[in-house]
Amino acid sequence: MSAAIDLERLRPSMEGVVAAVLATCDAEGQVNVSLISQVHYVGPGLIALSYQFFNKTRRNLLETRRAAVTVIDCATAERYRLSLDYLETDTEGPVFEAMRARLAGIASHTGMAGVFRLQGADLCRVSAMEQVPGPALPSPPAGPSRLAAARRVAERLRGAADPGALADAALAGIAEELGITHAIFLAADAGERRLFTLASLGHAETGIGSEIAYGEGLAGAAAQSFAPVRITMMTAEYRYGAAVAGTARSLGLDWDRARTIPFPGLAMPGSQMAVPLRFGDRLCGVLLVESPEILRFSHEDEDALALIGDQIGALMVALDADRAGEEPGEPAAKDGPACIAIRHFDRDDSVFIGHDYLIKGVAGAIFWRLLQEHAASGRTEFTTRELRLDPALRLPGNAENFDTRLILLMRRLEERAAPVRLLRAGRGRLRLALSAHPVLSEADAGSSARAVPDPA
Amino acid sequence: MTDAIPPARADDEIAAFRMAGRPGGAPLTADIAAFLEAGQTVALAAGGRGDYPVCAMGIGCRVLCPAPGTLLIRVYLAAAANAALLARVRAGGSVGATLTGVDHRSIQLKAAHGRLVPTGAEEIALLHRQVAAHRDWLEIVGFPRDFAETLTCFADDDVACIEFLPERVYVQTPGPGAGSRLE
Numbered sequence A: 001m002s003a004a005i006d007l008e009r010l011r012p013s014m015e016g017v018v019a020a021v022l023a024t025c026d027a028e029g030q031v032n033v034s035l036i037s038q039v040h041y042v043g044p045g046l047i048a049l050s051y052q053f054f055n056k057t058r059r060n061l062l063e064t065r066r067a068a069v070t071v072i073d074c075a076t077a078e079r080y081r082l083s084l085d086y087l088e089t090d091t092e093g094p095v096f097e098a099m100r101a102r103l104a105g106i107a108s109h110t111g112m113a114g115v116f117r118l119q120g121a122d123l124c125r126v127s128a129m130e131q132v133p134g135p136a137l138p139s140p141p142a143g144p145s146r147l148a149a150a151r152r153v154a155e156r157l158r159g160a161a162d163p164g165a166l167a168d169a170a171l172a173g174i175a176e177e178l179g180i181t182h183a184i185f186l187a188a189d190a191g192e193r194r195l196f197t198l199a200s201l202g203h204a205e206t207g208i209g210s211e212i213a214y215g216e217g218l219a220g221a222a223a224q225s226f227a228p229v230r231i232t233m234m235t236a237e238y239r240y241g242a243a244v245a246g247t248a249r250s251l252g253l254d255w256d257r258a259r260t261i262p263f264p265g266l267a268m269p270g271s272q273m274a275v276p277l278r279f280g281d282r283l284c285g286v287l288l289v290e291s292p293e294i295l296r297f298s299h300e301d302e303d304a305l306a307l308i309g310d311q312i313g314a315l316m317v318a319l320d321a322d323r324a325g326e327e328p329g330e331p332a333a334k335d336g337p338a339c340i341a342i343r344h345f346d347r348d349d350s351v352f353i354g355h356d357y358l359i360k361g362v363a364g365a366i367f368w369r370l371l372q373e374h375a376a377s378g379r380t381e382f383t384t385r386e387l388r389l390d391p392a393l394r395l396p397g398n399a400e401n402f403d404t405r406l407i408l409l410m411r412r413l414e415e416r417a418a419p420v421r422l423l424r425a426g427r428g429r430l431r432l433a434l435s436a437h438p439v440l441s442e443a444d445a446g447s448s449a450r451a452v453p454d455p456a
Numbered sequence B: 001m002t003d004a005i006p007p008a009r010a011d012d013e014i015a016a017f018r019m020a021g022r023p024g025g026a027p028l029t030a031d032i033a034a035f036l037e038a039g040q041t042v043a044l045a046a047g048g049r050g051d052y053p054v055c056a057m058g059i060g061c062r063v064l065c066p067a068p069g070t071l072l073i074r075v076y077l078a079a080a081a082n083a084a085l086l087a088r089v090r091a092g093g094s095v096g097a098t099l100t101g102v103d104h105r106s107i108q109l110k111a112a113h114g115r116l117v118p119t120g121a122e123e124i125a126l127l128h129r130q131v132a133a134h135r136d137w138l139e140i141v142g143f144p145r146d147f148a149e150t151l152t153c154f155a156d157d158d159v160a161c162i163e164f165l166p167e168r169v170y171v172q173t174p175g176p177g178a179g180s181r182l183e
Helices: A003-009 A056-064 A094-109 A146-157 A163-178 A217-225 A240-250 A299-324 A361-377 A384-389 A402-415 B010-019 B030-036 B080-090 B121-140 B145-152
Strands: A020-025 A031-036 A039-043 A046-051 A066-072 A079-090 A120-132 A182-189 A194-201 A211-213 A229-231 A271-279 A282-291 A339-345 A350-353 A356-359 A381-383 A420-424 A429-434 A437-442 B041-047 B054-057 B060-067 B070-078 B094-100 B106-111 B115-117 B159-164 B168-171
Touching (some): A003 A120, A020 A056, A020 B041, A031 A056, A031 B094, A031 B106, A039 A094, A046 A094, A066 B054, A079 B054, A094 A120, A094 A217, A094 A229, A146 A163, A146 A299, A163 A182, A163 A282, A182 A217, A182 A402, A194 A217, A194 A282, A194 A361, A211 A217, A217 A229, A217 A271, A271 A299, A339 A361, A350 A361, A361 A402, A361 A429, A381 A384, A402 A420, B010 B168, B041 B080, B054 B070, B060 B121, B070 B080, B070 B121, B080 B115, B080 B159, B121 B159
Parallel strands (some): A339 A437
Antiparallel strands (some): A020 A031, A039 A046, A079 A120, A182 A194, A182 A282, A194 A211, A229 A271, A339 A350, A420 A429, B041 B054, B041 B094, B060 B070, B070 B159, B094 B106, B115 B159
């Protein structure tokens, strides 16, 4: 059996649970040995070592390009010895991001936060490997097949008619088939490089409509690196409340809690994993799963969720294309009594219903456009096509994820029990359902309150 | 896991080394010698020019003082599982040993050569004491008892010993000052 095939079976030795022994030599042959907190499985025949400090190990690696490492299986205590040829150092990209997140977790868990910090991922080819004879614990039971579970989740996704149903099916699927108790389904806004919550599982607050930027927290890291990122021992660095507020402040931005929907999530997660929802080179979203337990998600869970993530990504693109092909309809009737103030902030398209923040960004712009049109003409029925083509909405690119934004808006209105709802009214049609009389005002353009025609 | 144990600092190690007395100019302070024998994680390696090094987890360590100002280090490892490393030492390869504690305090000892010597009965008893201490701290940081026992167990009749003069001593504790030579 080749080293490459065997290496995959060594993945439990590369979880960062038990420190590995790393040895290098200088040009004169003097050996240097140290403990290393992270050996990262990259792929068949390839691993990466964490480069944190420019120390003797680092100098030797660059000088002789050879190393040896002993890794220890975190379940059985079996030891494996690998001979390594150094190839190159990554300072960005998927391997680097995955290692950086994992290392932050290890550091936090071992009291070394602020000391361990990844500077690079030293990629090495494994030229030889052997199991070191010695005592070992029995391997833990294999558990249910992740591949079969991934297949069952994929089958559940096929019937989804829109991105909302797809998100619901995905969360229900991973809950039932993979036993995941907490998850957040985020759709991507590629233009703004932001992720917004479309659905969540297991959290008291759904957080629908909450947003994070690419690069923030673990989901942001998965979006940025376009690759799965997993932390087996969770760290405060990747928690969201701190991450989002901290990033905003570090950028000198106004941290406006009133205009921010709290991101859902466990207060003290033990493990987290985020997988991108990809189609080709396009990022459609991120699926973030978490657990209060440490070491909850294994390499096998990552394999399964990565497969599911790409299946979701492909379906999101297909559903978006389907919706774009639907035909326009015609204007129709009116409904609803009473008055409700609705304010719009042009600077970020945020919309408030009464005093309550509803939504911002593209979804906010769509909602405001519908309300304005309703105010001007009394229309309550609209077509998705007219919105896609509306130059006032300034939709990014070719309006990717347009339907996802509509679903987000619908869900947010529903969740807030808003007096204005947006409903499907047949293929390619939307209907404003009004239980109150909207009074619109542009909040940052002076007071231009405008009453709509009496809804009938 | 180890929030209650503050991490050691390389800077502190360097300062303490400079402050401490070293009778006869010995390469180690008494504090470091005690640390080495207290039951730590033992990482061992042997190397040579133009080849891959060989590394292993060791069992324990002993500091000998055969003459004033002279120290000998003995490190112990499973013999059968580490034939390649022992062969490298026997062939005149360089030797390195890094001992790391629960608080990440870490000391590396290096020598251009070492030699294999028999392990005495009193050394086996010493190793059992060291391993028991090591096992305890593995449990403190969260490893299950059976895992800690499996990781540290050894057979009394399968212990090899590498003896060497510590030509160079380094502080390996992560952070500023890591990798500094203690002299």
